[in-house]
Amino acid sequence: MRVYILTDLEGISGVTLWSQCGPSGGAAYEASRRLLMSDVNAAVDGCYDGGASHVVVLDGHGWPCNMVPELMHPGAEYICGTGFPAGWGMDEGFDLGMQVGAHSMNRTRDGVLCHTQNHTTDARYWYNGREMGELGQGAIEMGHFGIPCVFVTGDEAACREATEFFGEHCVTVAVKKGYARQCAQLLSPATTRELIRAGAREAMTRGGLVKPFTIDFPAQVRLETLVEPAPDEWTWEQIEGAEHRVREGVCDNALSIYSF
Template identity: 35%
Template sequence: MRVYFSVDMEGITGLVDSHDVQPDGRDYEHGRLMMAEDVNAAIRGALAAGATGITVNDAHGPMRNLRSDLLHPVARLIRGKPKSMGMLEGLDDTYDAAICIGYHSRAGTSGVLSHSFMGHEIEDLWLDDRPVGEIGLTQATAAALGVPVVLLSGDDTACAEMTAWDSAVQTVPVKYARGRFAAELRPVAEARDAIEAAVNATLSGALPTGLPATGPTTLAVRWQSAAVAATLLDLPGVTARDDRTVEISGPLPDVYRQFRVWMTVATALTNQPPYC
């Protein structure tokens, strides 16, 4: 059994503020340690369930947060950027399951460090007119690649978002949001034990097979800046819904790859902090 881990940072045990998750933050090194230990707990659960191959993709920000010397020695680590598939780099249908560790809720929610991909620059996303964030777009793209997302860890709002998107996915809340930069934290040992046990139980059970075929899909993004939307209209296939909202249609994961290009364009045009 091959298992793929996509690891973000905002939903990691104990982390609540940008200083915990950004390279220039005063508590970033502590955040890196906490991130590695959540992943290691998940890896232990996967190994107990019989996993024979494990790949971990560092999916947060600069995508070089996880230290290989702190990671469980059985895991292969995908680190750094750019990556054409970003948070799902390296995923293909040779994997039996995908697991999301440390994920956060979408922009506009009250979850810890909530946003959608680019801090405040992306105000809203819709996948086939259904509101979506990193959680839903990751799940849908993984399914299009032939791999089911089977478990997610994060704060309680991220877990609720995952359940609303796909109720078949198991969730592990490691903290409970008390605002965008505050949370009630589960004790560290308790949270790690919960991750390990949930991964073990989920992978030991029957995994989804024969995922439904995905046809053309439409992704729409509302940007804070009208300049970003206007510039993206120069790309083939991109159309406008309004002055700040653009969309594109096509099969996943092609649409996901196109969205990665959109973010590169937006980054070149704007210079906003990820959280404020």
């Protein structure tokens, strides 16, 4: 079985602050890159425990290279860099999809580092009237190739969102519980490595139970953003009270949703 793993950084074990999520964070960001490898490699181990024949990992967080090459799992291949092709290297030959390091959609009150694409602009996306975060968007890409999203790790809010969107048979592993957007109760990476490995192994059995996630196309898309970017220290009340603009349009297929 071939497995495609989409990764992000905000839902990785030990990551709680925006400053841990980009190069301007310095040593904190470098530590996050290693934590990312720990979670991802645990998922890869779980895939092989569950019978995988081939695992491909996408370095999906918003900086060109988050993965640490010398820590890469020898059993997996990694798509890194900038200028990803449409479909991110997926094809119909993949059997299962997973999302590691996931975060919940923007405005989720207990969502650690919750956002949808761009946290400084308070971006929110609706497809055919249903608001969706990056979990849903990533699964639409997988669904285009007939790949079901069978496993999600991240904070509790991301896991809840995964169950809402992909159903009860999608295996979820929570690595932290959010108290505020930048405050979480963390499990140790040593603990989450075991949980993620076991979860991914279990998810390898869920291919027949989880349907590929799709929406109707052409899709009506609504995008709401702040007119001016918000500083990270703003409260939800400040963000919600600031001026927003709305853009609406149509996406013809799954591979074009990121160009809107």
